[in-house]
Amino acid sequence: MATTHTTAAPRAPLSVPARPPGRRRKATAGSGRLAALLISPTLLVLTIVVLYPTIVALKDSLFGTPGLDPKTGFVRDTDPFVGVENYTAIFGEAGARFWNAFWNTTFLTVTTVALEAVIGVAMALVMHRAFQGRALVRASILVPWAVPTAVSGLLWRWIFNSDGIANAVTGQHVLWTTEGFHAKVAVIIADVWKTAPFIGLLVLAGLQVIDKAVYEAAKLDGASALRQFWHITLPLVKPALLVAVLFRTLDALRMFDLPYILIGAQKTSVETLSMLAQDQAANVRFGPAAAYAVILFVYVFLIALAFVRLLGANVVGDDDAAPKRGRRLLRRRTEVAA
Incomplete structure (x- = not known):
């Protein structure tokens, strides 16, 4: 008896009805409105604290100082509009003082930040290790950062006094708070002492998210402590x-504030762009002071922009970067062992 096989017809795949485009647009628009509502307080604060003062400073930098009008011979009661004369004067008549302040600002920034990065990483490594009394060590390291800058400046001014602790330790008689390169050294030491713990605190937060399995794998491979730190x-x-x-x-x-309190005003060795702007404002020359402030704002903005552009996601923050690198190291160790 012959048996017949019947082949079932292939079943057509189920089709999921597409979501109407109008509903998708409404959901996207609703998310956009919620996002705008959530960030609106931050944008408002930034507008009040950053944008408005910047616009006012830019406007004030286009006006001069009241005084005798050479054209009419009368005294002006209001600030005259001078256009870009304040900026041309900065790079012209007042160019020597401006460039001195510019290079002082750049030198102090590069030197202090470099030293703080190295010392801050060392502090983070010490605070990250498990040992008895770690809480006390962490507190003592973070104390300088909690001290107000004005208090820190007065403290270091006493240390760098002619008969202070610095000269007693070095056995020299250096006038730290007078003109000269030693004034820069005093500012660098005081600033590094105060703000290196800040870098150490942020680096410590980064150390605490590293998987310990990565270090265990490196130890099994025979990596030294220096190679573990570097790689x-x-x-x-x-x-x-x-x-x-x-x-x-x-x-x-x-x-x-730190060089102003520690060394003093109008000191050529440590005068920064902020000190230069404050000196102009203190002498009721608000137009040139605003011009200096605008130039400083542009300088800081360009540095921040270059930092973010060159380093990209490393500055913005890539949450998956550390786990991915850790998995790569573990995979490399497994391949070597195989």
Whole structure:
């Protein structure tokens, strides 16, 4: 008896009805409105704190100082409109003082941030290790950062006094708070002492998210402590370190209170752009002071923009970067073992 086989016809795939485009647009528009509502307080604060003062400073930089009008011979009660004369004067008649302040600002920024990065990483490594009394060590390291800058300046002014602790330790008689390169050294030491813990704190946060399995795999491969630091710790903590360096760079470019209190005003050795702008404002020359402030703002903005453009996601923050690098290291170790 022959059996017949019947082949079932292929079943047509189920088709999922497409979502109407109008509903998708409504969902996207609703998310956009929610996002705009959530960030509106931040945008409002930034407008009040950053945008409005910047616009006012730019406007004031186009006006001169009241005084005798050479054309009429009368005294002007209002600030005259001078256009870009304040800027041309900065790069012309007042060019020597401006460039001195510019190079002082740049030198102090580069030197202090570099030293703070190295010392901050060392502090983070010490605070990250497990040992008895770690809480006390962490507190003592972070104390300088909690001290107000004005208090820190007065403290270091006493240390760098002619008969202070610095000269007693070195056995020299250096007038630290007078003109000269030693004034720069005093500012650098005081600034590094105060703000290196800030970098150490951010780097410590980066160290605490590194998987311990990566170090265990490196130890099994026979990597020394130095190789572990150079090939594991430093690459994995790089995003946090770069963010810390960016914040400190932008802060150091606006340095004012520490050299002003520690060394004093109108000192050629340590006069920064912020001190120069304040000196003009104190002499009721608000137009040139605003011009200096605008130039400093542009300088800081360009540094921040270059930092973000060159380093990209490392500064903005890539949450998946550290786990991916850790998995790559573990995979490499497995391949070597096989």
